[in-house]
Amino acid sequence: MRYLPLSDADRKAMLATIGVDRIEDLYADAPASALLKEPLDLPRHKSELEVERIFSQLSARNTPAGRVPFFIGAGAYRHHVPASVDHLIQRSEFLTSYTPYQPEISQGTLQTLFEFQTQVALLTGMDVANASMYDGSTATAEAVLMAHRLTKRRKALLSGGLHPHYAEVVQTISRLAEDETLAMAPDVSGAEDIIAKIDDTISCVVVQTPDFFGNLRDLTKIADACHRHGALLVAVFTEAVSLGLLTAPGAMGADIVVGEGQSIGNALNFGGPYVGLFATRHDYVRQMPGRLAGESVDADGRRSFVLTLSTREQHIRRDKATSNICTNSGLCALAFTIHLTLLGEAGLTRLAKLNHANAVALAEMLERVPNVDVLNRNFFNEFTLRVKGDAAALVERMAAKGVLAGVPVSRLLPKAGLDDLLLVASSETNTPEDRAAFVAALEGSL
C-alpha cells in the first residue's frame, strides 16, 4: 500500500498517545451494527504495473479519435493541444492545490483566474466573466436561473437550435425548480421565428450560435425583441474556437453569454471534465453564479488577487444563495487560459479560419456526392447532411470501414423524425486524406 506512509510501529505509538488500544476503538461512536464485521468482497491492492495493465486493456477496447478519420462534434470538438499546456497544468503547484481560500499563498491560481475571466469577457464581448462552471450545459441552466432572478419571471423560451442535451438539462432543472420552459421544435433551417414567441411573461430567450445544426444567425433582432419585452437574451456556444472568427454574442446584444470551453486546451475525455464559460454585463454581477477572482492590494500596497463577492454564495447565504455551486473547473480553466495565451489573437483567428476552411472543403466535396445534401448555406466548422436512409445505420457502416463520420441527429432527438440527418464536424486535425477517406466511406455505405 504505497500511498500510506504509516508503519505498524507508527500506528502503535500514535494509538498510545491517544490512549486507545486499536484503531477500531476510534470508531466507538459508530453504532456497532453499522460497522463491517468482515472485509468487503473487493480485490486486494495491486502494484502500479498491475494497475497499468488493467487500464491498458480497457483503453485498447476503445477507438480513440486520433487513430481514424474523425468528424464528430455536436458539443465536443477535437483540436490539437500544444504539449506545453498539459505540462504546465501538471505542475504540482497547480494540479495539487485547492480552492484559493488563502490568497497570500494562492496568487498563482488567483492571477490565472483573473486573466481567464478577462479573456472570456473579451472573447464573448461581455463586461465580466466568472471563474468557470462545470460545463456548457450546466452553465446554460444557471443562466436561465439567473435570468429568473433578474426579471422576477419564471418562464424561459428555448430555441429549436439549442443543443438537445442542453435543452434537456435546462428543462430538468426548471421542472424540478417549479419553473417553466417553452421549447421550440428542433429547427434544422436556423430560421425559426422565435421573435413571435417573445412576450412579457418570458424571462429569457436561449439561443445557440452557431446553432446545434451548424447555422449562423445574427442575434441582434432577437436581442431587441427581448429587451422590448423586458426579457434577457442568453446566447450559448458549444464551440469556443468559433469566437475567433465570428461576431461576438455581446456585440449582438446578448445579456448573458454561456458556453463550453473544452475546445480550447482540453481533451475530449469522453464527455468530461469540461469547462463552462459564463459572462454577463456589469450590472448583473451580483446575480451571477459561481466564483469570482478580483483585484485588491495586500498590506504592503502590492497588487494582489482574491476571491470576492462571496456574499452571493452558498457558504454565506445558504438557502438564499444565487446558486448551490461551490466549485469551478479550475484545472480545465487553467488549460483554457494557457492555450489561449499561446494562441493569442493572431493564433486564434488563424486557427478559427483553418477550421472553417477545412469544413468548407469537406462540404464542397460532399455536395458532389449523390443522395447527400448539405443543408446549411453558412456554418463555422460543423454542418448538417441529409442522407438517403437512416443516418444512425450509415454511421455504423462507416465505422466498420474505419471512419467515425459524425453524429446521427436521431441519437439526440430520437422522436423528432430526423432520422436522415447527420451532423458533421471538421477541425484543424483533419487532413485532405481524412476528407477523402470520409467521402469514400460515405459513398461505399449509402
Next chain:
Amino acid sequence: MLDRPAHIDDETPDTFTGNRALDQEEPLLFEIGRTDATGVDVEEPPQFAARLGGMERKDQIGLPGLSEPEAMRHYVRLSRKNCSIDAGLYPLGSCTMKHNPRANEKLARLEGLADLHPLQPISSVQGALELMETLAHWLLTLTNMQAIALSPKAGAHGELCGMMAIKSAVAARGEGATRNVVLIPQSAHGTNPATAALLGFSVRVVPGADDGTVRAAAVKEALGPDVAALMLTNPNTCGLFEREIIEIADAVHEAGAYFYCDGANFNAIAGVARPGDFGVDAMHINLHKTFSTPHGGGGPGAGPVVLSERLAPFAPVPFLRRNGEALELVEHAEGTQSFGRMTAFHGQMGMFVRALAYLLAHGGDGVAQASKDAVLSANYVRASLRDVMSQPFGDRLCMHEVLFDDAWLKGTGVSTLDFAKAMIDEGYHPMTIYFPLVAHGAMLIEPTESESKASLDLFIATLRDLAKRAKEGDAKRFTQAPRFAPRRRVDETAAARKPVLRWSAESPSLRGA
C-alpha cells in the same frame, strides 16, 4: 528552531526589480502580451470561399498572446506563488487534501481513454463503458446501495441529483404539493440548504446537541407530514460520527420522508462502514476527496450519487445497461421514471479513471486502511494538542478531522485568522477556518492518511510553539503575518466594495503593481 539568517533584517534593501531571487514578480498577461504574438504555429489556411453569411467578426478581440518560451515562464512563475499538497501538509478540514498519485494522471491520459468523443458509436467505446461499470461496482459495494448516477460533475451537483431523485419520488407518490420541507442541521455545508432551496423546498433547521451531533429526538421534533427529506452529513462537519444515525434514519422513514446523506466525509468510513446499512436513501461521493483525484485549484470535481432501491428508478440519464456481452447507454428518459438529464454527456470520465486507478491500487484492504489511518492521524493531532487548544464539544473521539475553536485564544489579541496566517510563515497551508459555523472561531484540521508520523509530529510541534507564543503575548507575530508569503495580508473588503473582476485597457491597473 532555526534563527533568522543574520543578513535579513530591517536594513535589507529593496531590489530594483522587486524580485527576491527565486521569488519573482509576474505581470499580468495583458501587460506583457501582444495581439500579434503567438506561441503556436497554426498552418496557413488554403485559399477558400468563406461561408459565414456575413457573420464574421469585424472588430479586434484584444486578446494578447505570448511566444512559447514567454508563456512557459509566465505560468511557471505564477505556479510558484501557489501552495500545493505536493509541497507540504495541507490540513484543510472538510476539503480533504491527500496525496495525488501521478500514476493516475498517466492513466487518465491514455489515448484510448482521453481521446474519446462522448457521442462516438457505442461499439467503439466498450472499454470506457466497462471502466464506468467497474467504478460503479466499487462504489456500490463500498456503500451497500442499489443504484448509481455517475453523471453529476461535483459534490454540489451530486446533492442536486440526489434531491431531484427525492423530489421526483415524492411527486410519484402524489405528495409533491404537501411535502415541501427539507430538514437540515445547523452545522451542514452551505450547499445543502442552497440545493434544497433551488428545488423549491423550504429549509427547516434542526438544532445540534451540545456534543456537536444531531439527536434523533430533535429530528423527530422537526418531522411532520410536510417533510420530504433530511439532509445530514455523516461523519458530520464537526468531524464526529452521528451516534444516533440509525435511529434518525428510522424516524425519517417512518414519517414518510427520505434520508439524503452528504457524503463529503466518506473518506473516514470507506471500507469500514456502509451508508446503506445506516438507512441512507441517497448519497453523493466526492471522488476528489475520497479517491484522490486532484483538486486543480478548485476543480474539476466529480460527484456520483448512490441510491437506495426506492430511489433507483428516478436516477438521471444517461445510465449503463448490460445487453448480453455488450454494454449500452440509456440516453433518454422517455419511457422510464428517470427525472431527466443533469449534464450534456456522461460525467467526469477523466475523474473516473483516476478514482478507479486509486481504488485498484489501494484494493478493498487499502481503502479500509486509508480510512482508519485518516481517523488515526486526526485523533493523534487531537490528543497532542488538547492541552493547549480548546475543542467546542469537549475532548472526545473524532473521525478524520478534528475541530478546535478560539476559546483558548481569548484575551491574547490573536484571532483564528491571525493564527492561520502565522501558520503560513511556518510553511503550512492553514486548516479550514470559521467553518463549521456552529463553533466560534472554528479551526478544522484534517491531516488525512497521507502524512507520515514525522510530518505530523513537526506539524504538532509547530502548532504547540505558536500556541505558546500567542499565550505569552507575542500578538504581533500573528497580526502581522504572513511576512514570508508571496503577499502580505490581502484586503478582501476593498476587493468586494469596488470589484475589479477583469483587466481593461482603460484602467490597466486600478491599484498599481
